[in-house]
Amino acid sequence: MLCAAEPSTCDPSQSGSCFFCGAKQSSGSNFEFSLSGESEGYVAASLSTDTTAGGNDPTYICANDNGVIKFFSALLDNDVLTVTTLAVTNVKGSVNGNKIQCTFSATIPAASVSRRSLSIRAQSFSLSVSTGAFNSTSDSLGSPTAKVQTDVINIANSTSTITNLINTTTTAAAATETTAATATTRTTAAATTRTTAAATTSTVPPLETPVSSAGCGISMLCAAEPSTCDPSQSGSCFFCGAKQSSGSNFEFSLSGESEGYVAASLSTDTTAGGNDPTYICANDNGVIKFFSALLDNDVLTVTTLAVTNVKGSVNGNNIQCTFSATIPAASVSRRSLSIRAQRFSMSVSTGAFNSTSDSLGSPTAKIQTNVIDIANSNATIDNLVNTATTTATPTTSHAVTLQQSFMQALLVTVGVLGLAML
Structure with a gap:
């Protein structure tokens, strides 16, 4: 697993304030992510083709919705998060005070279009971890404040050396994976009530x-x-x-x-x-x-x-x-x-x-x-x-016109975090 953390000694399974994102390639452009940080609103992980966050960067957001996790996928551009549908599955999360943790699987977009294979093209990114405000009534997301911003790296390479450009401290990839203690969350029954399959839309x-x-x-x-x-x-x-x-x-x-x-x-x-x-x-x-x-x-x-x-x-x-x-x-x-x-x-x-x-x-x-x-x-x-x-029957009429998007948000309300923060 590739790990980005602030401070570099951060172990998110232990007490104390720190910020962490782990990325583990499962196959090709498919990765498993783990995310942890301190916030009253949300923590987020973004991927960028350069070291400046923005430019419609895919962003994965775990928000504190009155003590349980609400998950969003979005595009970040000029400090504005626009909620949209990204390929994300297997979301789990927990809230313990101001500590927000979540894990998810994502198919990340190709960094560029070239003659290299998709699995290679999808790997070169700068990785950032940020926090921001979240209004649980309106589902509005405030502008992110970066806590970790790496250089452009091959995120499939677990041994990459990561430089946090925010404070220029170097965080080396951890030699061993850590085992996270089970985080305290709301009752399982409450979390289950709020869980909706990411791939379904109950209201159309x-x-x-x-x-x-x-x-x-x-x-x-x-x-x-x-x-x-x-x-x-x-x-x-x-x-x-x-x-x-x-x-x-x-x-x-x-x-x-x-x-x-x-x-x-x-x-x-x-x-x-x-x-x-x-x-x-x-x-x-x-x-x-x-x-x-x-x-x-x-x-x-x-x-x-x-x-x-x-x-x-x-x-x-x-x-x-x-x-x-x-x-x-x-x-x-x-x-x-x-x-x-x-x-x-x-x-x-x-x-x-x-x-x-x-x-x-x-x-x-x-x-x-x-x-x-x-x-x-x-x-x-x-x-x-x-x-x-x-x-196909030729006709002078126009094609059927689709209406405006109803599903601007992929809101995945997730269950209790049941796997370790790696």
């Missing part, structure tokens, strides 16, 4: 206009069954539209008939599965509940994917939703990320949903396309489920 704003096929073949790639499906009209059909906004960022619209859920999956081949990213709109007693998940061997495992701007509606068995997603790269090659991210097979499926347990049944495919460039709005799509060809 309604669609103001229904999903539509307007724009298919012009501004939006459309997969539909039957091929004449217009989800804005009555009648049973299945539909998924994909519109590239920039690079790997796409706007999706999804519609289908189900008593449980409808889902859209992306696969690098024509066989759904193999940890395929999946976006799920479920009927939760007449309102939409949104999940992101990985599909493998007909099993959906809920996880955090980069999704924002979710809206949805339920009308009888008709489920519709729109969302924005940053899709993963289909492969690692020397082409740019925007090109690599486009080659997918797209599927639309349905399944059962238990609103009491949030359990998702195995999906049944209604549409399974060939591997296509999903950024190409006029691509010809073959539905391999029934071998019927659905071609």
Whole structure:
């Protein structure tokens, strides 16, 4: 584990005021972080490509919400934190007086776009630990004050020597990992009540206009069954539209008939599965509940994917939703990320949903396309489920317009910190 601390002798498992951040690479761009510090508001860890915090730096924030942890992910720019969705899972945390501690897993963004592999590109960052004020009523985050600011280092290299540029003291990587004592928090029952899965959204704003096929073949790639499906009209059909906004960022619209859920999956081949990213709109007693998940061997495992701007509606068995997603790269090659991210097979499926347990049944495919460039709005799509060809229908209308973001915050209210501060 790479460790940044102030003072350099800081052991966050012991009493006393100090600031600490540990980073341990699990695979590629995936890291496990541990964070500790003294604050009445929040402690935060930021990653920057230079030694000046800001410039839309990804930031991970553990706030003291009346004695329990509330987690935010955000972008830091000019001392302003803008809450947004970053790829974060496995959050745990505790508050003991003014001492805030948390652990989490994060897929960190690539530091630059080059011909090196993603795992290498993602490692060169300056790491900072900061504190700031937090208003638990409005969820507002004050400007951060840095306590640790390192030089640019390979954060996957646990033996890196770290210089805290705030006071120029050198903190060497600890030779041994420490074992943290169990921190005192509120009762487990209280913490459990406040825990929400990071990859689910329990409240989704309604669609103001229904999903539509307007724009298919012009501004939006459309997969539909039957091929004449217009989800804005009555009648049973299945539909998924994909519109590239920039690079790997796409706007999706999804519609289908189900008593449980409808889902859209992306696969690098024509066989759904193999940890395929999946976006799920479920009927939760007449309102939409949104999940992101990985599909493998007909099993959906809920996880955090980069999704924002979710809206949805339920009308009888008709489920519709729109969302924005940053899709993963289909492969690692020397082409740019925007090109690599486009080659997918797209599927639309349905399944059962238990609103009491949030359990998702195995999906049944209604549409399974060939591997296509999903950024190409006029691509010809073959539905391999029934071998019927659905071609994008040209029209002079504009594509369906997504509404403004409802999910500006990834608010992960976390359980009791159950693992050691390393």
